[in-house]
Structures are given as C-alpha cells and as structure tokens.
C-alpha cells in the first residue's frame with residue numbers, strides 16, 4: 001500500500017522501517033523537511049518528503065508526532081484522499097506535553113486527536129515503550145509474542161491497522177471503538193506492560209477509568225526520581241508496578 005508516515009522518531013521511524021521492509025511504498029516526513037531524513041529514508045527503503053507530499057497520495061497515513069503537535073497536522077491531513085485510513089500512535093503526558101484542558105477534563109485522548117485532525121482515526125502502537133517496540137518484535141506464533149491494542153470505529157480501517165501491527169512484529173488485539181480507547185491510555189493495565197494477546201485482552205477489560213490518571217501520575221513521579229530517562233526495562237518495571245491489577249499481569253514473567 002502507499003503509506004505516508006508523519007513523524008520519523010523512535011515510533012514513526014521504526015514503523016516506517018518495518019512496513020517498508022514488508023514491501024509497502026512508504027513516504028516519511030518530519031517537521032524539518034526531507035533533506036534531514038534522506039539518510040534514514042535511503043537506509044530503510046522509504047522516500048523522504050514534506051509532510052503534505054506524504055499525505056497527498058496516501059492510502060494510509062500514520063501520524064506519530066508529539067501529542068501537542070497533532071493540531072499542526074490538520075492542514076496536511078486535509079490534503080489526503082477522503083477515504084484515507086489514518087492511524088495515530090500518540091499519548092498525552094502533561095509533564096512533557098503541557099496542559100491540554102480538554103484531555104485534563106477527561107476527553108478520551110484519541111477523540112481529541114480526531115477532532116484536531118478532522119478525520120476519524122484508528123489508535124495503534126501507543127501502548128508500547130519505544131525500547132520494547134524497537135527491540136522485542138517477533139514473528140507471528142513466536143512464544144510469548146507481545147501484543148498491542150488497536151481501537152477504531154471503521155472495521156476496514158481497523159483491520160488494516162491490525163495487519164500492520166502484526167507486520168511490525170506484535171500480535172494485534174482489537175480493543176473496541178475509539179470511545180473505549182481510554183482502556184489503552186497511560187495509567188491502564190494495558191499500557192506499556194509488554195503483555196501477550198490473552199493477557200492484553202484481560203488487561204483491557206480490567207481498565208479502571210477512575211484511577212488511571214492517578215496511576216499515570218504516580219508512575220511519572222517515580223520515573224522522574226531517576227537521573228535522566230530510565231532504561232527500557234526500568235520503565236517496564238515501573239509501568240507494571242503502577243498499572244497492573246493483581247491477576248491481570250504477567251507477574252510470573254517479570255523478567256521478560
């Protein structure tokens with residue numbers, strides 16, 4: 001498929017690399033322009049472009065930019081074909097993103113993203129740590145394969161996103177409509193806890209909207225006691241400690 005990836009960081013760049021390796025025609029953009037992306041694009045077999053060019057002719061646009069930058073993509077996305085599938089990877093953390101009042105007031109993050117972009121989205125690849133995403137991909141059927149949640153309202157768009165999640169090395173799990181996508185937001189048992197598909201389904205069902213913000217903030221507070229950003233396995237340990245309910249997690253496999 002023709003895929004435009006907006007955002008070439010740890011998540012967008014890795015998605016672009018893996019979809020390109022699978023034979024898709026990937027166009028990759030960042031905010032600074034294609035000349036800053038040529039080496040990466042060449043290495044992974046993608047085309048570097050301006051964001052508008054990446055969206056214009058795409059069948060699928062994947063948005064992977066910092067949450068507060070999402071509104072800056074509205075004009076770019078408006079150039080994409082009407083039937084384009086938009087898949088978004090973003091998460092909101094006020095400590096780094098600044099306060100976004102609607103989300104602070106309880107708006108589901110992906111509903112806010114849809115409003116900003118002016119298009120329906122599928123939410124995918126958000127409930128992984130970048131380090132896990134980059135280093136723990138495995139082929140379908142591999143024992144203990146890590147699963148990622150996919151939410152969306154359009155069955156065909158969601159099916160495409162789930163196929164892509166699989167292509168990037170993770171079991172896709174249908175997490176329901178966008179209205180329920182809070183179940184894969186920061187602070188929930190599904191968020192960045194490296195679960196298998198069966199474990200992830202239980203975790204999504206066990207999510208508690210009334211405690212997730214407090215849990216997220218407790219995790220962030222402990223994370224910020226570290227000097228600098230903790231390594232991936234420490235982030236995983238903290239996520240499991242603060243987000244998992246007894247009985248929902250892989251406590252027997254904490255070493256994974």
Ligand SMILES: NC(=O)c1ccc[n+]([C@@H]2O[C@H](COP(=O)([O-])OP(=O)(O)OC[C@H]3O[C@@H](n4cnc5c(N)ncnc54)[C@H](OP(=O)(O)O)[C@@H]3O)[C@@H](O)[C@H]2O)c1
Nearest residue numbers: 007008009010011030031032064065066067090091129130
């Ligand atoms: N890091 C994680 O552990 C993780 C895990 C899952 C999901 N996420 C979410 O996924 C998203 C990306 O995360 P990341 O860690 O990959 O971020 P990142 O490494 O900081 O990369 C962000 C990318 O977005 C680009 N960008 C910013 N504004 C843009 C615009 N208007 N048009 C096109 N590109 C733009 C940046 O380009 P420039 O450098 O040129 O500005 C950069 O390539 C975030 O929403 C994050 O919350 C992150």
